[in-house]
Amino acid sequence: MTATLRIAYHMAAFSWYAFIVKSLAAKDGEDLPPGIFVYGGPWKYLTFLNLVSLLQMVFFGLAAVNDFQPGKKSENFLQRCTDLLFSVFAFPVGMFVVLLFWTIFAYDRELVYPATIDAFFPPWINHAMHSFVLPILLGEIMVQPRVYPKIKHGLAALGIVGLAYLSWVIWVYLSVGIWVYPLLGLFSKAGLMGFFFFNMSVVTLLYLLGEKLNSYIWCPCRL
Structure with a gap:
């Protein structure tokens, strides 16, 4: 993969x-439709965190900056940072957002993205947040190899972030009595624990999938 193509991709x-984040920010100040509440702002939604907070936008921004760094990439601190961001967070979380969103949406969209939101966010923004993330991540695996941490370290970091987000979701519920996602209101306490455990299991499998894809595509025997 040529450096020029990699730079262009990043x-x-x-x-x-x-552009997506700017489009979302332009909605600030507009009346919120039913299905979205003010407390916690957009930071309570995993979709928004996936786009902004140390994940997709920040990852690709750092990757683009790193492309212009001189010297051997493997010895570059920024390279190691982008490897960690992609392998442990951007790929598994980004894939998880897409897969879980559309699975629930197909079952009953009112549980995750009520129809009233369509008047606030046009369909193209919905797909930008919940669809296009997947092919962009797969494309990233194709354009640049990544050095993965030891599995136990990667999963530990992913678990800490997962627990932090879970704690934030529960805090929002305890503060305003409304679940960030209507789906969560259907579960008993035991059901919630099972659902959260299932989600972390899926994210773990996606982490392992990313590692396998990276190894398969960039195996020296295939280059």
Whole structure:
């Protein structure tokens, strides 16, 4: 994969996510439709965190900056940071958002993305947040190999972040009495624990999938 193509890919991906975030920010101040509540702002939604907070937009921004760094990439601190961000967070969380969202949406969209939101977010923004993330991540695996941490370290970091987000979701519920996602209101306490455990299991499998894909595509025997 030529350096020029890799740079172009990272710049294009970063520009795309920056455009999406700008489009979302332009909605600030508008009346919220039923299904969205004010407390916690957009930071209570995993979709928004996936786009902005140390994940897709930030990852591709750092990857683009790293492309212009001189010297051997493997010895570059920024390279190691982007390897960690992609392998442990951007890929498994991004894939999880897409797969879980559309699975629930297909079953009953009112449980995750009520129809009233369509008047607030046009369909293209919905797909930008919940569909296009997947092919962009798969494309990233194709354009640049990543060095994965030891599995136990990677899963430990992923678990800490998962527990932090779970704690935030529960805090929002305890503060305002409303679940971030209507689906959660259907579960008993035991059901919630089972659902959260299932989600973490899926994210773990996606982490392992990313590692396998990276190894398969960039195995020296295939180059």
